[in-house]
Amino acid sequence: MKPEYPTGLRERKKARTRQALSDAAIALFMEKGFDAVSVAEVAAAAEVSKPTLFRYFPAKEDLVLHRFADHEGESARVVEAGRVYGTAPLDALYEHLIEGLERRDPVTGLCDVPAVLAYHRLLYGTPALLARVHGFQMNSEVALARALGGDRLVARLAAGQIAAVLRILADDNVARLAAGDPIEEVARDAVAAAEEAFRSLRQGLPC
Template sequence: MDAVDSKPGLRERKKLRTRAAISEAAIALFLEHGFQQVPVARVAEAAEVSKRTLFAYFPTKEDLVVHRLADHETEIARVVRSRPPGTAPLAAVRGNFLGGLRERDPFTGLNDRPEVRRLHRMIVEAPSLVARMERFRTGAEHALAQALRETADTSGLTARLAAVQIVAVHWALAQDNAARMADGESADERLAGAVADAEHAFALLENGLNGPQGLPPGR
């Protein structure tokens, strides 16, 4: 198939534009007035679509926010699947996270753009969005476990346990960084500390919690 044939058709482009318009209207209203204060009907009105159309693209109100992060749900799994031959899964995830810090990838939490800070604050202040992000985290664990089983010849239980720990560390590091950004710290100021924290966290994973950098013995 040539490049022209591979482009989305008119119908698909129209759907993408409608989806983008709804999303942009929703995020703008939520950031200005608060997620819980804006009814779905107001989003539909701002996007100039019916509620029925809105729900066809976004089945729940939370989807209007979380879809912005949808690609990240399977990002760690993609990193593991696409790692170079001979690279351990954990080393690939570690390298990707450190690279994301340098690039100020919002997935690492180290991004101080005002709109990113406001989005993070909005999510943590809305219980339904916090709950939805937990489902997002569970999805990341399942995707990573599957990637480990398929690419690292890892048993089911080991893959599940490893995925839970890797995602938890990734999540905790990103949340710590995002919280600092929300409190006004700049990404440049935080970078050295974020790198040190990441190095420490991944060393704990690699060496085990009872290793030299981990938990004290006998406790």
């Protein structure tokens, strides 16, 4: 879930600083708990002033969730890219998900790297962070509805169903890895679940 650095020298320097601030904050949050750490403590640990910290991260939650911001609108971008090659939206999203599972992309929930597992424990155990994640998900859903186009209500309904499927699949993977299930077993089941979920989307939900 680590973002790619921009190509310009100044942009790369800013990105490195931003990553260092986030890493320092997350280390503190994992050690003491999100609510127990103040912004002043984060700034002190990163050896910067509070105003400098706030220039990079306007809110405390952003120190953790900027990684999610990199994925905001990702489904919409996948749909739009697939359209260039004549790929149907659901096919493009399904292929993107399977590719993500194969490379163990943390956004799919299928990643057993210790640092990622610890990050997920922090995230799922902190209501304030989950609330902000919900905001990112809603923004992504709106962007997906726009990308799907067509009838406004139908596009919104489709985007909501797709977003829910992706979220549930990822949450299930996170929960199983957190419970100690072997990643090979979780990966096999995750692919099967993705196939079943997208088949249901294509056929229309039975309920």
